[in-house]
Each structure stands twice: as structure tokens, then as C-alpha cells.
Amino acid sequence: MRIIITIFITLSILLPATAECSPKKSKAYNKYYKQLDNIKINKIKELHTYMRSVENIAKSINNDKDMKDFFIMKRHLYNQIKNTTPNDEQLKMQSYIRESIINLYLERYMVFYDLLFIDENGEIFYTNIRQSDFHKNIFKGSLAKTVLSKKLKENNGDLFVDYQNFDVSKEPSAFFIQPCIVKGKHIGWFVMQFAINKINEMFSVEQHLGNTGEVFIVNENRYMLTDSRFKVESSVLKTNLSKENISAKFKERSGHKIVTDYRGYKALTSFEVVSIMGSKWLIIAKIDENEILTNLYTRMSKKQKKDFIHQSLSNINYKYTKQYDLLKDIEVDMDEYKRTSNNKPLYTHGVSTCTTFIFSLKNKFAYMAHVSALDKIYGGNQTDLINRIMKQIDDFDAVRMEKNNIKVQIISPEIRYTTSVIDNLIEWGLLISQIQLTHNPKAKYANISHSQTSNTTLVNWNLQTLSTFEGQNIENVTNLAQEFKKISFFK
Template sequence: MDSNFSYWRMVIIGVLSLLLIVAISFFFYFEHIYFNYNPKEATFSKLENIRNKKKAKVIRYLDQQKERGIKVCQNSDIKDYFKKLLYLYSNHGYGGIEYAIIESVVNKLFVIELDKFYDLLFIDAEGDVFFSVKKEDDFLGNIHEERFNGVSLFEKIRKIQTRETEFVDYEYYSISDEPASFFITPVLKADKIQGYIVLQLPINDINCILTERQGLGRTGEVYLVNYNQLMITQSRFVEDNTILTKQIDTEAVRNAILEKRGNKIIKDYRDKRVFSSYEQFDYEGTEWIIVAEIDEDEVITEIYLSREKELFNKVTDYLSKYSYQNDIQKVFGKEWKQKNSSVKVDFKEFQKSKNGQSLYTEGIATCTAMTIGYPGKFGYLLHITPTDGSYRNVGFLTRLLLRDSYTDFVERVMSGICRYDILQCEKSQLRIGLMATHDDSFKNIIRKLTEHGVELSQIKVLYKKNYQKVDVVFDYRNDQVWSLWGGKGFKMVYTDEYENAPDIGELIKKLSNYNRV
């Protein structure tokens, strides 16, 4: 009997587990189909969902801290400590053994019960700060002093009317030299205010909630903006501090003030086109705007990756028939290599330049030329051969046969750039060019680049299948690539076709359903 029961229990558990796996798989499959069918609507839906979850987390966190603070403030022991210290301070001033003993007890309670808070202040009805855990410059001061004019915490207490706990929005609190918000709880005796217990809450945990990037891809971020249109969380794209220092005057913020919530493709505070989902909401009388955004470039890249085979064929077909503009021309003189201190990149080689030198390579026929540059800072020129992992026919067995002849230049160079040459936030500054008379390497190179966080809008391709070879000169300082197709040597005219060529992101917009939905 027991064995039969165990058997059927295992069967039921197995069936339920299978159904759960099927349901999860169906969900992700449906999400994939929805994105392919209507990428704009799917992206806004995703951002809206993330925005709502982040907002709920922020409110829940603040409510939890408020509840903990109120619980401690209503604790009879804390009230007794407040009243004893107030009595000692009013009659004897600060100091003495009894004062020190009570301070020590309150400090221990603060560490145990209020670990999320930065400081605890006791303030009497006249405005004297007679207790502080941190004992900074506000301690033993009076909130009515001129030096505290304009400090939101003290301005709030000066005007306070209610007997309930009040919230003070995040601002730069110069006394602690950091952003802070506050909960103010009045201490009453026979309905008369004896003073206030103030809890100082740092921005750290709120910032962690907003900057956690699960589901936000390579360029997504969620941030809070206050009523002064100042960012109150850290930007993922700015190395310097943005908390209460970065003004956000974007269409999303302006629309949130007028319309409360919405979704729109706009230019963000970096002047980049983004999908933006925004909402104005209230917390304890404080108006905030929460914004969830992701770069349009990343969305375009994801459209391509989700339909790679179909769209790659469309792109190469389009480029093979594309009429590159070549109205900008440059004639290199006989001694141009020496005069320009140019560096030659030989067959199956790559070179880096960061001292203003131009790079050049010759005879790209079955090979592929690739430029990677950060305009004005550095540039790489790669002469990639058919024994490189970028070529479509180089599989695992081929690698074994090639052994030392096998290369993977794109992976090697991009790993080095990401590790040594740039910060993460600078990756979008890279400009990449591919030049070849065939498309055998393009697909794998594009995939490798996207795996390193490069967007399609950063990549340009010069593809001329009716020519036998191409020679390339790369001037990273001015982000210029000069190409000579099917000529003999460097005595002929080079054209700046790279400048006028469309980037792959533009082509995906044109060739997919992006602009039709």
C-alpha cells in the first residue's frame, strides 16, 4: 500500500514538474514571438513591468523602514531615554556619567534595531539637538540657527503641525556630506509636543534597488527623479556621482509631470534615442518620477539577433547592390607612408595605433579588413584571414587541423579593448568597420561583436562582391577609413565611402518590421 502511494506521489510530482517546465517554456516562447511581431510594443511592455516592480520595491522598502522607526519611537524605553536625556540636558547641559550611560544604551539599541538608518537625533521643542549617534555638526546645535536655513529637515520641523510621523525627501545633507532622507516622529506628553525623534536614512539601499539590472540588458536602467528634476539615484552610464547633481530635463520627465505616466521613444539625458517608460508617483506627500529606459540601438540589435539568418541575408543582399557614395576622394602621394608615420598591417596580423599614426593594409581579397576605433584615442586595424574563427567554414574539426594557424582576432582584440582600453560606459564610443569582397566572415564577426556588447549602430560594412581586392587606410583620429577597390598599389584614388555608408542598425530598421509597427 505504502509503495503504491509513493509511486503515485512521484508520478504526480513528475507530471506537475513537467507542466511547470512546459508553462515556463511557453511563456518565453510567447515573449519571443511577441517581440518579433511587435518589437516596440513588447519593449514598452517589458519596461513598464520592470518600472512597476521597481516602484513597488522602493515603496515597500521605505514603508518597512518607517514601520521599524515608528515601532522603536513608540517603544516605552526609548521614550523614557528621550525624557531622561531631555531632563538632564535642560537642567545640567550635555555631559555627566548618567548622560553617558543612557547614550551608550541608546547607541546599542540603534545598532540592533535600526541598522538601515545612518543616524538618530533627539531634538527638543525649542530646537536643540541634545542627542546624536554620529555626533556630527548638527549635534548640540539648534535648528533655528541661521546656518541651518534651507536645510529641509530643519525647515520641516520649524513648520511642523501634525502629530504623525513625517517624511522628508532626499536632499544633499551637508552635515553628513551625503544624500539623506528623514523620518520625523513627535514625542508627546499630554498632547503637547516635547520634541522630536529623527531617523536619518541614507540613499544606498534605494540606489541598490534601482541600479539592480536584471532584465535590463546591456543599456537598460531605472532611475528616480525628484520634484526639482534632479536624479536621486546613480546613472549606470556616468562615472561621476549623479545623485542630486544630475539635472534630468527630458521629454519623459516633462511628460510625467503633465500626464503622470506614459511610454515614448525619446532622447535621454545622454542625447541618445531610448525607449522610455515613465510615471509620477507620491510617497508620503513627496512627488517622484520613476523612469525605465533602454537604448533603441539595443532593441534594434536584439531584433537582428532574434531573426539572424533572415535579416543577415537581407542585409548582405542590400549591401551587395548598394551604391556607395564616393564623392569624397583623397590622393595619397608617393611618400605618404613615411610622411604620415603610417604603420602597415600585414597578412594575418593586427596592429594598434594610439600616437596619431594611420594604419594601412593591402590586398584584401579572400581576407577581411576590420577597423575598430575610439575616435581621437586609439585604433586597431585587423587583416583577418580565412583560417580565423570569424569565417563560416571554420568549425571545431577545422580548428584541430589548423592548430597554430588558427586565429580568433575579433575575440582577442575586443577582449583586450574591454579589459585595458576603455571603461564599460565608453563601449558605445567604439566605431567598427568591415571591408571585404565577400560575406563569408561578416555574420560571425557581427555575432562576436554583439557578444561583447557592441550594438549594430556602431558597425558599418563595405561589401563589394564584384571587385577582386580592397586596400584600406585607417585614420582613427578623425574616424576616417579610406578604401581602394580593385586597384594596383597606393598610387590611385582612395574614396571615403565608409563615411557615407549606412550602419547595420539603420539597415535593420529599414529591412525588418521595426518602422511598420
């Protein structure tokens, strides 16, 4: 009872509760919301500044006499030769005009991916890159279905076309459109194709966002406009986010929310809707709740950690069943570890004063270690199995982002390891949500099997008072983050 009172008092001091006992309003969470707010605000300022500068460059083409002259010259030449074979003089003129336009582009408009000249009838008579839209009509065929075509038909003024998948360039593109007016007459458009690259780079920030945080843009159709930090392939206009999550944020316009993100993790988010050239974009800065809980755990004193570990183990709702028929394909002896990646189960037996560690990444690998008092985790100096496993995973098995999905199970009849074991796992890059602890003080020893195929760990506990076994599926055991949320205002 004294332990329970001590841990409640110490953690209440460390993590003060609010009147509503809400983690969202707690001081611990508010610190992270402020951090997310600052990141979001800075990114919004940076985005507005950059987009204004790009808009100013786009608008400057209207007052660019050189570029307007070349528009007129190229349009005239195009109409002369579009249905005939150009003569030598026309070819020379064509080469001169193209070279001159490219030089102006490189000097004044290189912020854009491509520059298109389109006449009043929709003829694309010039592009820098000369992709499949060159010498096509924007109002005909497949191009007529593009948002760019529809916008040009609707309006002769300044326009911004938000990012769409543009089949011609095979990448997401936005467009800045400026009408070409000569002596009061509209003769076509300057169309500046704008790639997402610079904005994407702007939002690739990881500083102050830990291992699980990110900041990104979402459009009104709920598609990400910048890449996910957690995906190898581009997310731009490919990853569509939850309607329940994103639509609510567009409606509320700004605020804080705890949501289940597109990776399936609970996350604290700071969000704001911004207007960019008439389009509505949602800026989201977020970090996983489990990383915050892990940070709070690391700030605890050694005694608080020890009390928490013991209290967590005493709180576990053990669900026992009859003895399992354990698979024993790969046997692990005391003071050794073994690895499987070919779906063969790992097995160890006679775990009494020792501890079993299982590191697993579903569908990829699993390690089992049978650790005795000779190991460093107990203060010994003859083996160092856990550090060897972690090094091997780093060297051969998992990239940094894959570590977020590794699960570690620590199983023993008695608690002989110290809190430094948990500290080492966190320092290695794990969150407390990835760690499960279980023990059975009624047991003399345990026999343990782990199936890589199902990512399931089964334990047969040999009871001290009875000559029988009781089985336990470790998947039913809560992780340390779930236990941490029980100890104060997280209830």
C-alpha cells in the same frame, strides 16, 4: 530584385507592422514594453512595501516609552550643562543615557542612518554619530537654510523630508520626523536621518534588462535618486536629466516613450509617477532601442541575415571624393593586426580579396587587421585575427561598459566574409549599431587609413575600369541598426 522581395517578405513575417507603421506600436517593441512594465511594476511594489515598513518604524518611536524617557532625560541634562563644565555625576549620567539610546537604536531603529533629538527651540542636543550639527541650532546659521529646518518651522506634526544633499553628512539624506509630545505639550522632535543606500541597492537590478537596460528613480527637480548603471561615480542628486523628457513624463504620469536618454542613446521607456510620503517620484525602466534591434537581428535565419547584409550594402549611399593623402605611421601587412593608442594613424594597402577590420574606442585605442582567406572568418585555419583582437581588448583595453562605445568597421571591395562574422561580434557584446560595413564592387583594391585622434577612417578605392582612385570617408556610412530600421515597418 528577387533578393529585395525575399527580404521584405521574410522580415515582414518576422516583424509585423502596425496600421500606423510605428515601431512603438509594433509587436516587436510591445514585447519589450511589457517586459519593462513588469520590471517597473515590481520595483514600485517593492519600493512601496519598503517605505511603508520604514514609515511604521519611524512612527513607532511616538509610542516608545523608553526612547521618550531618554529624550526627556537627555534634554534636561543638556539644559543643565550646555553653558557649564559637567561634573562627574553628570558625565556618568550622560554616558549612561547615550549608551541606552544607542542600544535602543540598534535594537529598533537601525534602518536609519542617524537619530537626532531636537528640542522645541531647535537645539540639536543629541545625535548618534555626533557630526558637525551636534549641539547646533537647526534654526540658526547654515542649518537654517536646510529643507529640514524649514519643514520643522512649518509643522509640528509627522513629516517626511525628501532626499537633499545634506552637507552635515556629506551624502544625500531624507528625514522622517516625529514630534515628541509629553502631557499634550510639544517639547521637540525625533528626527531620523534616512540614507539612500537600501533604495539604491533595490534599483540596481540588471536581470531581464540586457546590456543597456536599467530602472531608476527621478525626483521632481529632474535629479536621479538612484545610481546610473553606466557611471562609476554616484548619480544620486548629481545627474540632472532633460527637462523636455522628464517634465513630460511627470505631466503624463504613466506610459511608454521612445526618448534620447542621458547617455545620448535612443531608448524605450516605461514610466510611472508614484507618491512616496507626499513626494512625487518618477520610476523609469528603459532599454536601448539598438539592443532591441540587435536582438531582432539575432533571431533571423541565416538566409535572412545574408539577404539583409547584402541589401544593406547595396542601400549604402556612397559619398565619394577625390583621392585622399593617407597617413601611414603604423603599417599593417596582410595576415596581421596592429594597435595604436598614441594617436599614430594605422594604415594598410592592397585590400582586394581580403577584408580590413577596424576596432576603435575614441580617445583610447584602435586596432586594424588585414584579414586574408587564411583566417577563420573565411573558413581558414592559419590565422584568427578577429578573435585575438577581441581577447586583447577584453584583457587590456576596455571594461564591459566601455564596449558600448567601441566601433567596428568592416571594409572590402567584395563581400567574402559570412554572417558569422557579425554573429561573433554580437556574441562578444556589440550591438549592430556599432558595426559599419562598406564595400565597392567597382574597385580592384583599397588603401585604408584610420586616425585615432579624430576616430576617422579614410579609404582610397582603386577603380577597375579607370586607373584612378576615389576617396571615401567611412564616417558617412550608416551602421547596421540604421539599415535594419529601413527594411520593414521601421521606415
